[in-house]
Amino acid sequence: MEAITGLVIKGLRERFGYTQDTLSNYLGVKREMISFYENNERDVPLELLEQLSDLFGVELHVFFSATLEEAMTEVVFAFRKDAISEHDMAQLSSFGKIVKNYIKINRLYHGL
Template identity: 50%
Template sequence: MTNADTIIRTLREKFGYSQEVVANFLGVKREMISYYETGAREAPLEVLEKLADLFGVDLDIFFSDTMEAASTELAFAFRANEFNEKDLESIAAFRRVIKNYQRITNLEGKNA
């Protein structure tokens, strides 16, 4: 199991999403999420990009050396008992905006 596999599972569980919910968001079968989480299949870059948006983390979290390093990247946690695919798309879009805002703020701070 690679770090990306562990991180995908850890983030999914941390946010309270089932494999089925994440699979629907990605447009894949639930089994694919299980394969990604067990290391049976490597998640393609496009999938990792969508997961980064969904979880509100930078893409490089999936390439971190340790889960501790990855954990420092966690930002906004949305938990819900009932949500649909449209809700997840909105959450992912919101988190993408927040990530971009944080990047701009960090760049402005470095240039000040």
């Protein structure tokens, strides 16, 4: 994986106001793994990238952007909330998936 992937995960996590603990609980991994991913010390499994893609409301390719700034321009929405529950994160993930699909359909319809 490109070295930028970890930076994108960290940037998105911080933009949404999530802690590493919150993200690790949502993904079902140890907090240390989030740190490893963000520091590019471990490859992020595709399944986790897909979960993060839905949670953050971005396309999968964003994790492989050339720069962090480029990745951040792809963020459709960002909800910041303190003490967010795993249930709330699951709901936001579902919403993110809906938004992504709407954008895809809209692009197809308008030939973009």
